[in-house]
Structures are given as structure tokens and as C-alpha cells.
Amino acid sequence: MMISFLMTFLCSIDSGESLFERAMSQEASQSVATFIESAESFVDDAATNADPNLAFNAGLAWARAGNRPKAKQMLQYAVARGATPEAWRALQLVREQDGLDAIQVSMPWFTPLARLGVVISTLLPVAAVVAGGMLTLAGLFWGLRRSDIALLSLLAALVLVVPLCSRSLPIPGAIAAAELIPSEGPGDGYASTNATLIPGDEVKVIRNAGQWCEIDLPGADWRRGWVRRADLLYPQDALAR
Amino acid sequence: MLLPLFVLLTSVPDIDWVVSPSVADAGIPFEIQVRLQGEGRSAPDLDVPTPEVLGLEMLEGPDVRSGSNLSIVNGRTSAAWTRTFTWTVVADSPGLYQLPEVVFTGSELDFRVNPGSVVVRELEPSRDVFVEFRCSNLTPWIDQIVDLELTVLFRPFQDEDLGTRIGSQDLVQLIDWNRSALGPFSSIFDDQDRRRGQFVRGRGEQQGWEGFRWTVSKRFRSAGDAVLEPVRLIGTYPVSLVRRNTVFGSSIQIAKRRPVRVDTNPLEFQVRPPPQDGKPEDWVGAVGRFSLSTSLDRVSLGVGEPVTLTMMVEDLDGNADLARLPDPPIEQSLHDAGWQLSPDPAPGKVEGQVRTIRRSIRPTERASELPRLRLPYFDAERSMWGVTAAEAIAVQVTAVSELDIQTLPTPLVEDPKATLEVGPETWPGLAKNNSVASVSVFPMAIGLGLGLLVAGVLRWSPLLFSRRGLSRNRKLELLRRELDRAQGHIQIGQAARAYLSAWSNHASDPILVLRKSDPQLADELHEAFVALDRADFGGGSIDAGDRIIDLLRRLPGRRS
Numbered sequence: 165m166m167i168s169f170l171m172t173f174l175c176s177i178d179s180g181e182s183l184f185e186r187a188m189s190q191e192a193s194q195s196v197a198t199f200i201e202s203a204e205s206f207v208d209d210a211a212t213n214a215d216p217n218l219a220f221n222a223g224l225a226w227a228r229a230g231n232r233p234k235a236k237q238m239l240q241y242a243v244a245r246g247a248t249p250e251a252w253r254a255l256q257l258v259r260e261q262d263g264l265d266a267i268q269v270s271m272p273w274f275t276p277l278a279r280l281g282v283v284i285s286t287l288l289p290v291a292a293v294v295a296g297g298m299l300t301l302a303g304l305f306w307g308l309r310r311s312d313i314a315l316l317s318l319l320a321a322l323v324l325v326v327p328l329c330s331r332s333l334p335i336p337g338a339i340a341a342a343e344l345i346p347s348e349g350p351g352d353g354y355a356s357t358n359a360t361l362i363p364g365d366e367v368k369v370i371r372n373a374g375q376w377c378e379i380d381l382p383g384a385d386w387r388r389g390w391v392r393r394a395d396l397l398y399p400q401d402a403l404a405r
Numbered sequence: 406m407l408l409p410l411f412v413l414l415t416s417v418p419d420i421d422w423v424v425s426p427s428v429a430d431a432g433i434p435f436e437i438q439v440r441l442q443g444e445g446r447s448a449p450d451l452d453v454p455t456p457e458v459l460g461l462e463m464l465e466g467p468d469v470r471s472g473s474n475l476s477i478v479n480g481r482t483s484a485a486w487t488r489t490f491t492w493t494v495v496a497d498s499p500g501l502y503q504l505p506e507v508v509f510t511g512s513e514l515d516f517r518v519n520p521g522s523v524v525v526r527e528l529e530p531s532r533d534v535f536v537e538f539r540c541s542n543l544t545p546w547i548d549q550i551v552d553l554e555l556t557v558l559f560r561p562f563q564d565e566d567l568g569t570r571i572g573s574q575d576l577v578q579l580i581d582w583n584r585s586a587l588g589p590f591s592s593i594f595d596d597q598d599r600r601r602g603q604f605v606r607g608r609g610e611q612q613g614w615e616g617f618r619w620t621v622s623k624r625f626r627s628a629g630d631a632v633l634e635p636v637r638l639i640g641t642y643p644v645s646l647v648r649r650n651t652v653f654g655s656s657i658q659i660a661k662r663r664p665v666r667v668d669t670n671p672l673e674f675q676v677r678p679p680p681q682d683g684k685p686e687d688w689v690g691a692v693g694r695f696s697l698s699t700s701l702d703r704v705s706l707g708v709g710e711p712v713t714l715t716m717m718v719e720d721l722d723g724n725a726d727l728a729r730l731p732d733p734p735i736e737q738s739l740h741d742a743g744w745q746l747s748p749d750p751a752p753g754k755v756e757g758q759v760r761t762i763r764r765s766i767r768p769t770e771r772a773s774e775l776p777r778l779r780l781p782y783f784d785a786e787r788s789m790w791g792v793t794a795a796e797a798i799a800v801q802v803t804a805v806s807e808l809d810i811q812t813l814p815t816p817l818v819e820d821p822k823a824t825l826e827v828g829p830e831t832w833p834g835l836a837k838n839n840s841v842a843s844v845s846v847f848p849m850a851i852g853l854g855l856g857l858l859v860a861g862v863l864r865w866s867p868l869l870f871s872r873r874g875l876s877r878n879r880k881l882e883l884l885r886r887e888l889d890r891a892q893g894h895i896q897i898g899q900a901a902r903a904y905l906s907a908w909s910n911h912a913s914d915p916i917l918v919l920r921k922s923d924p925q926l927a928d929e930l931h932e933a934f935v936a937l938d939r940a941d942f943g944g945g946s947i948d949a950g951d952r953i954i955d956l957l958r959r960l961p962g963r964r965s
Contacts, residue, residue, distance in 0.1 A: 181835055184835055209838070213838065213840055213841060214841045214842060214843035214844070215838050215839050215840070215841040216841075217836035217837065217838050217839070218838055220836050221835050221836055221838070224832070224833070224835060227832075228832075247836065248836045250833035250834075250836060251833075251836075253833055254832065254833050257832060265728050265729075281844070282841055285841045285842045285844070286839045286840070286841050289840075289842040290842075291842070292842075292844065292845050292846075292847075292848040292849055293848045293852075295848070295849050295852065296848040296849045296850075296851055296852020296853070296855075297852055298852070299849065299852035299853045299855075299856045300852045300853075300855040300856040300859065301856070302856055303853075303855065303856025303857055303858070303859045303860035304856065304859045304860070304863070306856075306860045306864075307859050307860040307861070307862065307863025307864050308863060309864075321852075325849055328844050328849070329844070329846065329849075331844045332844050332846075348586075348588055348591060348634070349464070349586060349591070350464070350465050351463065351464035351465045351493070352463070353462045353463065353464050353495075354464075354586070355588070355634045358626060373465065374465050374466060374467075374468040374493075375465075375466075375467075375468075376465065387592055388591060388592045
């Protein structure tokens with residue numbers, strides 16, 4: 165009886181995929197809440213599974229729910245952490261709603277390495293342990309004055325270590341979480357600039373000062389402004405709850 | 406038992422405000438700080454109120470810094486944490502300001518900060534630094550670019566006793582750009598390369614002064630009154646110099662300096678809308694001076710067949726904001742000439758001084774040419790209206806004819822495969838999720854550390870033990886290295902004798918041992934040692950050492 169109760173309970177929990185499919189079949193007015201529920205479900209799953217495709221699916225759900233800042237945050241995280249190339253295409257689709265002067269952060273340089281790291285982690289879940297063992301072997305052979313075998317072991321270890329470590333490199337960029345009017349300085353006492361950031365605008369952070377950060381303003385005249393850090397979403401923190 | 410707990414929960418540490426600098430100057434930002442500390446490994450969550458003081462303007466904060474330390478004394482572990490909250494404030498007028506009593510509410514313990522005070526003294530505008538914020542055109546047209554100038558002049562500082570003069574090149578380094586309010590010039594001073602402006606000399610009252618001038622451009626988007634906030638420079642100016650003598654020579658440094666604050670007046674602009682006289686009816690807001698040209702990707706068309714119209718708008722003066730330039734009003738002209746315009750938005754592209762706009766258009770039966778499309782603009786520099794028009798392009802539009810059965814292509818043998826629906830207009834589907842292990846650097850770091858440890862043990866452990874346990878070949882190898890490193894006859898002689906002794910297994914007469922296997926080499930080696938001993942006393946051959954090393958290398962590898 166307990167087993168049947170447990171099975172009934174487990175079946176009653178909807179996965180992110182099923183919620184997404186249900187939202188696709190709903191009316192537009194009803195689907196928003198279901199898409200949000202689906203996105204949160206994907207993020208919950210990411211707590212036990214490091215697959216970046218979960219972040220990609222969450223980004224898709226946020227995009228369908230009309231939340232551009234969260235969609236961009238999730239999709240940029242997914243791209244940088246080595247999700248399927250479809251994540252980059254989905255990010256371009258979200259960017260189509262950007263203004264003329266919008267800044268677009270390019271794909272991080274380590275994305276191909278991170279993608280390779282995901283493949284390695286999928287095929288060989290204990291890849292980190294294997295890499296550590298190879299590093300130990302390299303040290304052993306070098307101690308035994310077999311430099312040739314030691315070099316081969318080191319190279320084999322690096323082939324595993326570099327892609328694996330690239331999966332946790334910091335992701336650059338930030339996204340405006342709401343409509344923002346940057347000010348001329350780091351504080352409420354400074355005058356406002358005449359620029360406006362709409363929710364979802366990507367910004368280039370120049371430096372941080374306390375709770376404020378200096379950003380490049382949209383446009384081609386090299387102006388800068390200050391916004392509160394709390395008003396920005398960072399792709400680095402996409403899965404932090 | 407409950408009494409100590411009650412005392413612990415209600416005891417409040419004695420905390421005071423810290424003001425840095427202790428005496429502040431009016432108009433110059435300063436910091437007020439609260440430092441909390443307690444026992445435990447981490448600080449509790451605190452509800453931090455913002456202190457509100459009448460007359461003090463809060464610029465930034467709180468900037469939170471945390472720290473902790475762990476100490477072990479006589480086997481007892483104790484931990485302590487500190488947390489510092491810093492606000493940056495400024496007072497515009499001098500006086501005594503009372504910092505309020507503030508309570509930081511924590512989950513277990515509240516922290517009460519005692520009231521404090523801060524003295525703000527009057528700071529006269531500097532007579533050593535002159536700042537001017539000006540614009541040559543205070544009544545610009547809307548969207549017209551105006552040049553803003555910031556001129557900073559310094560009175561050169563001279564020390565008659567030391568015979569030293571500090572010029573503007575060094576005095577500009579004393580300005581605190583981060584605390585100065587630079588308004589529209591902030592982007593310049595954030596760039597280290599652009600901080601050095603154009604060198605200028607003072608005139609009139611500032612005759613003999615030197616300084617720099619910076620220029621930025623600005624445009625106003627809406628008509629009416631506009632005010633640019635004044636620029637405030639904050640820094641220091643030297644009072645006296647001192648000569649310091651060091652082992653590297655003497656150098657002159659600033660011994661004492663005083664704070665400097667200089668404010669400019671705000672700039673008030675009267676932004677004018679374009680005049681109504683001569684305003685074209687189809688003006689859509691373009692401000693600047695432009696040239697418009699058009700092209701079609703082909704001129705032979707069927708009725709209803711879409712073709713791409715490319716419009717290139719060139720900014721002739723280089724002052725216009727091409728990214729925000731409205732599209733030329735082409736819809737009515739195209740409609741009158743028998744064309745249909747696609748409602749798709751035109752994103753456009755800006756390269757240099759040219760903006761390219763592409764639109765999709767379709768001819769009707771009436772279309773015979775692409776009309777002269779025009780772009781009316783307001784030339785703000787010359788205060789006049791203008792219109793640029795592109796050349797008309799003749800096109801050949803053929804009516805859609807009925808299909809002739811003979812001209813139809815032969816049917817394909819295989820059914821065409823449905824093309825995948827990919828492209829920017831379709832959303833991707835959900836990705837398949839795999840179980841992916843999270844990245845942990847721990848095993849890799851352990852493996853690397855273990856590898857280094859093993860390598861170190863294997864390679865360098867022989868050096869840690871006595872040489873008694875080394876093999877004879879290893880001993881000879883080490884002694885041969887010492888022989889190669891030896892300098893001078895005495896060292897070479899000692900190393901050579903040690904090597905020969907080891908080679909003979911420490912026989913009492915190594916030459917005699919060698920003579921049994923190679924008498925000639927033994928004689929030569931004996932003579933070489935005699936020559937080396939003579940060289941020690943100034944006689945004999947100079948290269949006796951080389952001769953011995955050469956002979957020792959010829960020793961048989963194994964003692965017979």
C-alpha cells in the first residue's frame with residue numbers, strides 16, 4: 165500500500181517537459197503561468213544534474229513566458245556551459261526584440277571546450293578521478309626517469325582536465341532585470357543620464373563599486389553610466405536559487 | 406542557569422561611529438563606518454538600516470567587508486568574525502552633524518551603535534586651481550551636436566628654498582578623479598589614455614598658469630530648457646616640499662598638501678525645436694545633412710514579385726546620430742508610383758558615416774520605375790531645411806502570363822524531401838537531458854598533488870640518505886660531477902684524488918691498483934699529479950688540471 169501511495173505521489177509531480185508540453189497546448193493567457201512553472205521545474209532538476217541542456221530548456225520556457233531577462237540569463241548560462249548549439253539559436257531569437265543600439269555579448273571563448281567537457285562527463289562520469297589518476301601516473305613515471313611516458317600521461321590528463329575545468333569558468337556579461345535609467349555616478353545623489361535600458365538589455369560591466377557598477381551605455385558615443393548591481397541579472401548566477 | 410543566557414542575549418557591545426577623515430571638508434565626500442565583531446565562525450544575518458542625517462547626502466553604501474579568523478591556543482579553538490559597513494557621504498555646508506543611534510538587528514543579537522558627531526569645516530574655493538565649464542552654443546537645435554569644454558588651470562607651485570617648480574603635468578596627478586563629479590566628462594577620465602587633455606596656458610587673471618582642456622560632444626533629444634549639472638573637482642595642492650636623501654640619490658617629494666575643491670556653474674541650455682518656416686510636410690525628424698541613394702537588386706520583375714530596395718543614407722557632416730535616424734518617408738511615394746511596401750520592420754545597419762536600410766517592395770501593374778525617393782532634413786549647423794532625393798530607377802515589369810504546358814519543367818523522379826523547418830523564425834524544441842556529472846576539481850587536485858609527491862620522493866630521496874648506500878657507479882658519477890665543477894689547482898687536486906680513491910675502492914695506493922691493469926696510464930697519471938702539485942707552488946704546467954681530468958676519464962669503467 166505504501167508503494168502504491170508512493171507511486172501515485174511520484175506520478176502526480178509533473179516534470180518540466182510535461183509542463184512545457186501542457187503549456188504549448190493551452191491558451192496564451194493560461195500558458196504563461198505553466199511556462200513559468202516549467203522553467204522553475206527545470207532549474208530544480210539542475211540541482212541534481214549538471215546537464216546545461218536543463219538551463220537551455222528553462223531559458224526556452226522563460227522566453228515562452230515572455231520574461232526576456234530570465235530567458236537571456238538562462239540561455240547565456242546554457243551556451244557558456246556547453247549546451248546544445250540550439251541554445252545559441254534560441255538566444256538569437258530572444259535578441260531579435262532588442263533595440264537598434266543593443267549590446268550583444270559574444271559567445272565566451274571557452275564554450276567549445278565546455279561542450280567537450282559535457283560530452284566527456286556524460287560518457288565518463290568519473291572523468292575527474294581518471295584525470296587525477298593520470299596526473300599521479302605522470303608524476304610516478306617522471307620520478308622513475310621515464311620522461312616520455314610521463315609526458316604522454318600528462319598530455320592525456322590535460323585532454324581531460326582542460327575541458328572539465330572550462331565548465332566552471334566565470335561567464336562574462338550582465339542583463340538588465342527591469343527598466344533602468346543609469347545615473348552619472350555611483351549613488352542616488354547623482355544626476356540621471358538620458359539613456360534607458362529596457363528589461364533584457366545586455367550590458368557590459370566596466371567595474372564594480374560597492375553596490376553599484378559602471379556600465380557602457382547603449383549607443384556609439386562611448387558614454388557610461390551607473391546602475392545598482394541588484395538591478396542586473398548575471399548569467400553566472402542563473403541556477404542559484 | 407538561565408541567568409547567563411539572559412545576560413548573553415541582552416548584552417550589547419559598545420560600538421561607535423568611525424569617520425574618515427576625522428575632520429571632513431564641505432563638499433568633499435568622506436566615509437562613515439561601523440565595525441561589528443563577535444565570536445563564532447561566521448557573522449549572523451543583519452538587518453542594516455541606512456543612517457539618515459539632516460544635511461548629509463548619502464552617495465554610496467553600505468560597502469560591506471567581512472573577515473574572520475580562527476586561532477588555536479593550547480588545543481582550544483576560538484573563532485571571531487568582523488564585519489564593516491561603510492557609507493560615503495558628503496556635506497555641502499560646514500557645521501557639526503550628529504550621527505544617529507542605529508540598531509543592527511540580528512537573528513540572535515542586536516548591535517547598537519552609539520550616537521556620534523562629525524565636524525565639517527568650511528573649504529574656500531581654491532585659488533590655486535581654476536576650472537571652467539563652457540559651451541559655445543547655449544541655444545542649440547534639437548539633436549544638434551554641441552561641444553562641451555572643460556578647462557582646468559593650475560597655478561605652478563614654486564619652492565624658492567629648494568629651487569623647484571611643480572608644473573601642471575604633475576599637479577594634474579593630484580586630482581582625485583574618482584571622487585570628483587565630472588558629469589558629461591566622466592567617460593573621459595575613466596580612460597587612462599584620455600586623461601591627459603590638450604595643453605593650454607592661462608590668460609588674463611590666470612596669466613602664467615598652465616593646464617589642460619577636454620572636449621566632449623553632446624546632443625539634446627527634446628526641446629525646452631536643459632541644465633547640465635556643474636562639474637566639481639576634488640583633489641589636493643602642495644603646501645611644502647621636502648628633499649629626501651636615500652642610497653639611490655636625493656629626491657624631492659611633497660611634504661604637506663591641502664585639500665582642494667573647485668565647482669563650476671551649471672550650464673543652462675535653451676534647446677530649440679526646428680523652425681516652422683520652410684518645414685517640409687514629410688519631414689520625419691532627420692537632423693543633419695544627408696545624401697540619399699537607392700538601388701534595386703534587379704530591374705526586370707514580374708507583377709507582385711518581391712524585390713529588395715536598398716537605401717543608403719550618407720551623413721555628409723559626420724554629426725548625425727545615424728543609429729537613431731528615422732527611416733525616409735517612402736511609403737506614399739512608392740504607393741503613388743505603383744509599388745507595395747512590405748510591413749516588415751527595417752533593422753538597418755550603420756557602417757562609418759553610412760546607414761543602409763533594406764525594405765522589401767513589390768510592383769503592381771502600374772509600376773514603371775522606382776520613383777525619386779526623398780529624405781527631408783533639418784541642417785542644424787546652417788539652420789536651414791534641405792531635401793536629398795535619390796535618382797529614379799527604371800524597371801521592366803512584366804504581367805503574369807498564363808502557364809504554358811510545354812514550358813513546364815519535367816516532373817522529378819523522386820518526391821522532393823521536405824526541408825527541415827529551421828531558421829531564425831522557428832523556435833527550437835526542448836533539448837534531451839542526459840545525466841551529467843558535476844565538475845569537481847578535488848580529485849584532479851589530489852591527483853596532481855600525489856603525482857608531485859611521488860615524483861619528488863623518487864627523484865630526490867637519494868639525496869636525503871647517506872652516500873654509503875649508493876652504488877659505486879652512482880658514487881663515481883657524483884664525484885665526476887664534482888670534478889667537473891672544481892675550480893683551481895687545489896680543488897681539482899682534491900676532487901681528482903677523491904675520484905681516484907673511489908675508483909680503486911679506497912685502496913691505500915690507487916696508482917698501484919691502476920698500474921696492474923694499465924701501467925702506461927698509471928705513469929701518466931702519477932706525472933700529472935706531480936705537475937699539479939708543482940702548479941700549486943707556482944711551477945709546472947698551467948693546464949695540469951685539465952690533463953688530470955682527461956686522464957681520469959680514461960680510467961677503465963670497472964676496477965680489474
